[in-house]
Amino acid sequence: MKEREKPVHGDDNPKPREVKRRLKATKRISRRKRLEFEEVELPLQVAIIGGGVAGMEAASVLAEHRCPVILFEARPELGVNVKNKYKIFPDFSDAGRLVETMTKAMDHPLITVNKDTEIIEIIREPDAYTLLDNKGVPHTVPAVLLASGYEPFDAKRKEELGFGIYEGVINSLQLEDMLREHKVLNSLGEDPRRIVFLQCVGSRDEKVGNHYCSKICCITAVKQAIEVKRQLPDTEVYVFYMDLRLWGQGYEELYREAQEQYNVRFVRGRISEAASTFDGRVQIKSEDTLLGQPLKMVTDLLVLMIGMEASPGTRKLGKTCGLEGPYGFVRSKSPHLEDNLSDKPGFFLAGTCKRPMHIAEAVNDGRAAALEIIKYLRK
């Protein structure tokens, strides 16, 4: 993180030393008015970088506790990663509605949302941080929450699986789109006779540099397999896995339901390669490792369950702030009691910028970070 060299403070941007002064003054005023410090509105905005589910939840909790918030989102919309999903595990609730509810909460007098705004530089000041956005506008704030999130693994990096080469090979996000539109079709525009899912694409794979497990793909494949069978009961569905990690509440039950009610077939083995057949389908090679025998199979669609990687914003800001953790994610102070804190006072972390998380986890993490920020500012 850069130390301050020259002032970047405009007329409407508080000077760093004023940040501490204003906070102290507010504390004094509250005492004079015989109010608890918690009851008065803070004079300064907290900056949140990233308008995903973690950032939005943090913003709404902070605003409820009378902390003004300025939220920066690089994309033109909030909550895009979740919004693009159809139904979410384990209860098949509507992802769009969830984001809609969260976005509505941003309509709060203490929340300022800046879309299409990327933070390109963070400067550490005494008792404050100055953020520079892509429009060159400085924002000096007493506390920053980094919630810059993840990005889906680019399956083109696993060339042998034919993503971006064969039309029958798609990733799990494309299948999610098809499911939302109720148009799960093969490359010829017909109902697929067979769909094969492949787990751990971009996860647990040294060849792409990711040793970690993205932890949401197992249950996502189970969910998507069930959804496929609901929409296309006659389609055969296979899931190729290395281990099935169905760790969450209700996950194992959903797996059992997929087997029992929906005839989804689970095969232990990693698909080594995919090739096109003359009729536009995909031939795969794998081993049934429970039998110790190689096998080949032709499928209409091969769905690659792509994992989660640190987003470009997370990588860049993690580097700028000296908080780079493993695989480009950012590093928290400690994983148990200080997971929303960084080793820089006033600089907080939430959500998938730290590691892969599912939606509820990211939301909870945003909420937890907001409480840590309140604790920090009201001390």
Add this chain to the structure above:
Amino acid sequence: MADFGFSISKPQSIDTNDMDVGRLQALEAKVPSFKRCINCGACTATCSAGQFGSFNIRRIHNLYRWDQRKGLEKELQQCMLCGKCTLVCPRGVNLRYLIIRLRKALADNK
């Protein structure tokens, strides 16, 4: 075909494109609990017949899943139907009944 004095061995890999899924589905219809198997191998670990011979019930039903039926009927004769496998199964698969139905299906489908 010309005799070159050597032959090429058949590929060892299972070609799932030749398989008849109907046979597996028929068995699953008779023994619905079979669909729940998670391949833990508890059945094979406890199997009395398996302690003294090559009998491996988990392997047998996995081969049947891919419609690989060759030699299975003979192998299944080693089972004494003691039912210990059914007792230990964590997913409640009725293995003893599965074996009975498998034997019948294999005898009928020669």
